[in-house]
Amino acid sequence: MAYSVLIVEDEQAISRVLDLKLKQLGVATMLASDGVSALELIKSQTFDCILLDLILPGIDGFNILEEIRKKDKNMKVIVMTNLGQPEDRARVQKLGVTGYFVKSETPVTRLIEEVKNALET
Amino acid sequence: MKNNNDLKIKKTVIKSGMFRVFTALIFSFTVIIYIIVFVIWYLKYNANLDTIYTEGFTNVLILFILILFVFGWIFLYGVYMGVVRPSYETFNIIFQIVSGLSVDEYSSDQSQLKYLQDFMNSTLKQLENASLMRKIDISTDTEIYIKKLKHLTEQNKSLLESKKNLSQLVDRLEKQQKLLELEKAKTSAIIDAIPNGLVASSRDGNIFLVNQESERLLGVNADNLLGKFIYQVLPSTTEDELDIKSSNNKIRNTRVFDYESPDSKNKISIENTANPIVLNGEVVGVVDVLRDKTQEHSTERAQKEFVSIASHQLRTPITSIKWNAELVLSNPNLDKDVRAAVDDIYKSNDRMEKLVNALLNLSRIDLGKIKFVKQEINLDKYITSLIKSLDNDIIRKNITIEKDIKFDKPIINDPVYIDIIVGNVLSNAVKYTANNGKIKLKVSNCQSKDCILLEISDNGLGIPKSQQSHIFGRLFRADNAKNTDTDGNGLGLYVVKKLIESMKGNVWFESQENKGTTFFLEIPIVLDDTNVI
Numbered sequence: 001m002a003y004s005v006l007i008v009e010d011e012q013a014i015s016r017v018l019d020l021k022l023k024q025l026g027v028a029t030m031l032a033s034d035g036v037s038a039l040e041l042i043k044s045q046t047f048d049c050i051l052l053d054l055i056l057p058g059i060d061g062f063n064i065l066e067e068i069r070k071k072d073k074n075m076k077v078i079v080m081t082n083l084g085q086p087e088d089r090a091r092v093q094k095l096g097v098t099g100y101f102v103k104s105e106t107p108v109t110r111l112i113e114e115v116k117n118a119l120e121t
Numbered sequence: 122m123k124n125n126n127d128l129k130i131k132k133t134v135i136k137s138g139m140f141r142v143f144t145a146l147i148f149s150f151t152v153i154i155y156i157i158v159f160v161i162w163y164l165k166y167n168a169n170l171d172t173i174y175t176e177g178f179t180n181v182l183i184l185f186i187l188i189l190f191v192f193g194w195i196f197l198y199g200v201y202m203g204v205v206r207p208s209y210e211t212f213n214i215i216f217q218i219v220s221g222l223s224v225d226e227y228s229s230d231q232s233q234l235k236y237l238q239d240f241m242n243s244t245l246k247q248l249e250n251a252s253l254m255r256k257i258d259i260s261t262d263t264e265i266y267i268k269k270l271k272h273l274t275e276q277n278k279s280l281l282e283s284k285k286n287l288s289q290l291v292d293r294l295e296k297q298q299k300l301l302e303l304e305k306a307k308t309s310a311i312i313d314a315i316p317n318g319l320v321a322s323s324r325d326g327n328i329f330l331v332n333q334e335s336e337r338l339l340g341v342n343a344d345n346l347l348g349k350f351i352y353q354v355l356p357s358t359t360e361d362e363l364d365i366k367s368s369n370n371k372i373r374n375t376r377v378f379d380y381e382s383p384d385s386k387n388k389i390s391i392e393n394t395a396n397p398i399v400l401n402g403e404v405v406g407v408v409d410v411l412r413d414k415t416q417e418h419s420t421e422r423a424q425k426e427f428v429s430i431a432s433h434q435l436r437t438p439i440t441s442i443k444w445n446a447e448l449v450l451s452n453p454n455l456d457k458d459v460r461a462a463v464d465d466i467y468k469s470n471d472r473m474e475k476l477v478n479a480l481l482n483l484s485r486i487d488l489g490k491i492k493f494v495k496q497e498i499n500l501d502k503y504i505t506s507l508i509k510s511l512d513n514d515i516i517r518k519n520i521t522i523e524k525d526i527k528f529d530k531p532i533i534n535d536p537v538y539i540d541i542i543v544g545n546v547l548s549n550a551v552k553y554t555a556n557n558g559k560i561k562l563k564v565s566n567c568q569s570k571d572c573i574l575l576e577i578s579d580n581g582l583g584i585p586k587s588q589q590s591h592i593f594g595r596l597f598r599a600d601n602a603k604n605t606d607t608d609g610n611g612l613g614l615y616v617v618k619k620l621i622e623s624m625k626g627n628v629w630f631e632s633q634e635n636k637g638t639t640f641f642l643e644i645p646i647v648l649d650d651t652n653v654i
Binding site: 011013014017018020021055082083084085086087089090102103104105107108109 | 433436437439440441443444445447448451474477478481485492493494535537538
């Protein structure tokens with residue numbers, strides 16, 4: 001059975017790359033480009049892993065993560081953001097995440113590897 | 122009022138010694154004239170007293186004058202004793218007839234002295250003449266009076282002299298006071314004209330001078346500032362003030378702080394420059410120069426915040442370029458030229474990313490927004506991963522890396538900022554070391570402090586001696602570095618220094634051009650993140 005991954009990212013040029021890369025791995029993907037639609041998908045479906053951006057239109061990534069944790073404490077969430085400050089990391093890590101990546105500093109292959117690891121463990 | 126004044130003058134004249142002398146002299150004259158007349162008569166009429174009263178008009182006139190003198194004396198004595206009380210006008214007329222002076226004239230110092238002197242001189246002369254001509258002894262009483270009169274006159278003279286000196290002194294003092302007042306007015310006009318607030322305090326912190334602008338800035342009246350302790354008025358200056366005073370530091374000290382007046386009406390940002398007042402090499406007080414930085418501060422802040430926001434925003438297109446370039450490059454069937462072109466895009470984008478990161482760090486330092494999040498860091502593991510992240514260049518340039526880690530305990534610090542600090546120094550070492558070069562990383566315990574000493578040495582370009590003092594400057598790049606690597610932004614070492622200092626650590630270096638450089642980083646084992654930037 002194929003793994004399913006939700007990509008929460010408002011920048012289409014970025015989410016498209018992730019989508020392509022994950023599909024190449026045979027992973028089923030869903031895309032959400034804003035906080036509200038992301039929450040709707042999370043409530044209605046189950047995913048093996050969520051790739052989450054923090055700055056989003058509407059509801060931001062921090063709130064989405066809080067909502068996810070209310071529902072499921074073990075959901076694998078990998079945060080990919082351009083907020084790289086320690087306080088942002090600390091805030092996210094308090095809520096529990098599988099990984100935290102600053103997008104501009106991370107090659108996409110590195111991120112995909114991380115998703116693969118998360119899915120396989 | 123005139124009557125009161127007249128009475129006063131009259132009383133003064135009556136009570137004066139001169140009036141007494143005057144009365145006494147009139148009495149003496151009367152007695153002397155009486156004796157003279159009696160002697161003349163005695164000689165003329167051969168002691169035939171029966172005939173004295175029968176000798177015509179002359180005798181009667183002499184007798185009349187004699188009686189007038191007696192009555193005159195009785196009248197004056199009566200006045201002196203207070204039995205006879207003539208009106209001011211009557212008294213004035215009688216006094217004028219007898220003395221030739223008006224009461225008003227007499228009562229003035231100058232005329233009194235002049236009159237006394239003239240009177241004394243003429244009396245003395247008359248008495249001397251009389252005694253010489255008539256061989257009559259002057260009575261002892263009269264002599265005493267004359268002596269007293271002389272003495273009084275001398276005293277009066279010296280008193281008047283003293284009075285004159287005193288009034289000159291008073292004049293001089295008044296002039297000096299006026300000059301002082303003028304100086305004071307000038308000084309306060311000058312300090313009030315200064316557009317900055319001025320608060321001067323003594324060494325123990327007592328405020329002794331403020332200007333109008335400081336009253337306005339602080340929202341407190343001068344009365345409520347003078348005599349207060351500077352620490353009460355400008356609480357946030359305490360540390361610096363104490364520092365200046367205790368260490369006899371003669372260097373100006375500037376800081377910016379947010380101020381709220383006691384009535385909460387003034388909420389401003391104040392720049393305070395503390396200037397020590399130095400006397401004979403000792404700091405005796407401080408002049409705090411206050412400047413309203415609110416407007417400037419908010420503009421500056423807006424500028425810095427713009428850098429911060431723009432840097433974040435820039436990361437999105439950078440990511441987009443990075444990942445899409447990666448996607449294209451992952452295609453094994455790519456045309457060679459296209460691959461080279463996309464590879465260039467990827468590398469340029471990486472440079473842009475580094476610049477944005479440097480700008481972001483810079484703006485956070487400038488905004489004072491550095492917040493450390495402490496975590497355990499295993500140094501050996503961390504350094505290994507750091508070297509690995511630079512593998513591309515290390516392998517390409519065939520650089521040998523030597524590790525010598527003599528510290529096996531984890532440190533408690535912020536991994537993100539440690540990464541910026543150590544990463545910058547190590548990537549510089551890789552960048553400025555020639556092919557087949559060598560880089561050494563050594564970690565040991567600091568000698569005195571609770572910290573680790575990380576040494577990163579290379580045998581690369583080195584820093585020209587003339588430029589070594591600028592190396593930690595913002596946007597500074599050494600000439601030889603510019604020629605070797607055109608990508609650098611001159612922010613790396615500035616950020617390193619700022620960050621390590623905010624960790625209460627230290628950074629310095631030793632370098633020889635064309636031989637190599639060693640950077641020394643003192644990093645606290647346990648980060649004290651209170652009072653950071």
